[in-house]
Amino acid sequence: MIIVMKKGASAKQVSGVVARVESLGYRVHLSAGEERTIIGVIGDDRPIDRTHFDLLDGVEKTVPILKPFKMASRDMHPQDTIVSLDGVKIGGPQIVIMAGPCSVETREQIVETALAVKEAGAQVLRGGAFKPRSSPYSFQGLGEEGLELLAAAREASGLPFVTEVMSPEQVPLVTRYADMLQIGARNMQNYALLQAVGKVSCPVLLKRGMMSTIEELLMSAEYILSSGNPRVALCERGIRTFEKYTRNTTDINAIPVIKEMSHLPVILDPSHGTGKWEYVTAVARAGIAAGADGLIIEVHPHPEEAWSDGAQSLKPERFAQLVTQVRKIAEDVGRC
Numbered sequence: 388m389i390i391v392m393k394k395g396a397s398a399k400q401v402s403g404v405v406a407r408v409e410s411l412g413y414r415v416h417l418s419a420g421e422e423r424t425i426i427g428v429i430g431d432d433r434p435i436d437r438t439h440f441d442l443l444d445g446v447e448k449t450v451p452i453l454k455p456f457k458m459a460s461r462d463m464h465p466q467d468t469i470v471s472l473d474g475v476k477i478g479g480p481q482i483v484i485m486a487g488p489c490s491v492e493t494r495e496q497i498v499e500t501a502l503a504v505k506e507a508g509a510q511v512l513r514g515g516a517f518k519p520r521s522s523p524y525s526f527q528g529l530g531e532e533g534l535e536l537l538a539a540a541r542e543a544s545g546l547p548f549v550t551e552v553m554s555p556e557q558v559p560l561v562t563r564y565a566d567m568l569q570i571g572a573r574n575m576q577n578y579a580l581l582q583a584v585g586k587v588s589c590p591v592l593l594k595r596g597m598m599s600t601i602e603e604l605l606m607s608a609e610y611i612l613s614s615g616n617p618r619v620a621l622c623e624r625g626i627r628t629f630e631k632y633t634r635n636t637t638d639i640n641a642i643p644v645i646k647e648m649s650h651l652p653v654i655l656d657p658s659h660g661t662g663k664w665e666y667v668t669a670v671a672r673a674g675i676a677a678g679a680d681g682l683i684i685e686v687h688p689h690p691e692e693a694w695s696d697g698a699q700s701l702k703p704e705r706f707a708q709l710v711t712q713v714r715k716i717a718e719d720v721g722r723c
């Protein structure tokens with residue numbers, strides 16, 4: 388349930404309502420907008436008696452939230468959330484472009500890629516040190532050494548980095564190095580992991596599971612938010628369909644749907660969404676036109692030699708063209 392305060396309600400009226408909510412054993416989620424304050428009342432699934440609040444001083448109305456996700460919902464938090472990492476603002480007017488290799492392979496590879504994507508206009512470096520691979524015989528990532536190499540690439544390029552964390556036990560280690568934690572598609576419903584990243588203050592990029600609905604993605608975000616970490620960005624990375632000419636089917640629909648349902652920023656990953664470098668730029672353009680807050684793109688200096696996902700990785704020159712094209716589209720849709 389949300390409690391909508393009257394326009395111009397005083398701080399005293401707001402704190403009076405908050406005190407009442409807490410005295411009844413509920414948690415409060417405050418959203419102070421320019422016009423009015425909204426107080427989210429969070430309990431478990433049991434119905435909340437609205438008459439407790441309807442008549443309190445400064446209250447305009449109480450509204451039940453019918454969606455299963457609450458803190459992720461725009462009802463509770465009407466204004467867009469901006470997730471900041473090291474000065475980069477995800478969800479603000481500027482489109483944020485994250486780029487880098489699927490996996491960190493060597494110092495030369497990650498530093499060279501970081502400098503190239505920076506030069507092309509990326510604001511965040513990506514690279515996997517812990518890799519969730521379908522086969523146990525595939526390259527699993529360099530682990531902590533990969534995190535050290537990412538830190539070296541950050542030092543060389545000035546770009547903050549996002550990297551995947553695969554288990555709750557890895558959270559303290561990865562958080563020591565990373566500017567943003569990635570939850571991969573395969574772990575979107577790993578609830579222990581969601582709760583663990585919900586207990587740290589590092590921003591989280593939560594990728595949609597390959598067989599998950601938008602509602603399930605938002606429920607997973609709810610786990611992180613309700614565990615205490617408000618710094619969540621969502622990522623559409625393609626879902627599995629009957630189509631075989633592409634690795635996944637990029638669900639462009641998800642972008643405007645999520646933007647309507649939720650205040651959290653949305654990043655599009657056309658690299659995993661298509662699985663083929665030839666289609667990445669076209670789908671990236673579509674994503675920005677559809678309202679995505681940014682992109683995450685796989686880039687490798689020598690895709691033919693990549694240790695993972697070479698087929699969907701752009702060479703730096705092609706990535707630079709992508710950036711130029713999507714920045715133009717961003718302007719056309721009122722972003723920059």
Ligand code: PEP
Nearest residue numbers: 489571572573594624659
């Ligand atoms: C990745 O980003 O390299 C990755 C493994 O992505 P996903 O979890 O979306 O498959």
Ligand code: MN
Nearest residue numbers: 489685695696
């Ligand atoms: Mn990949």
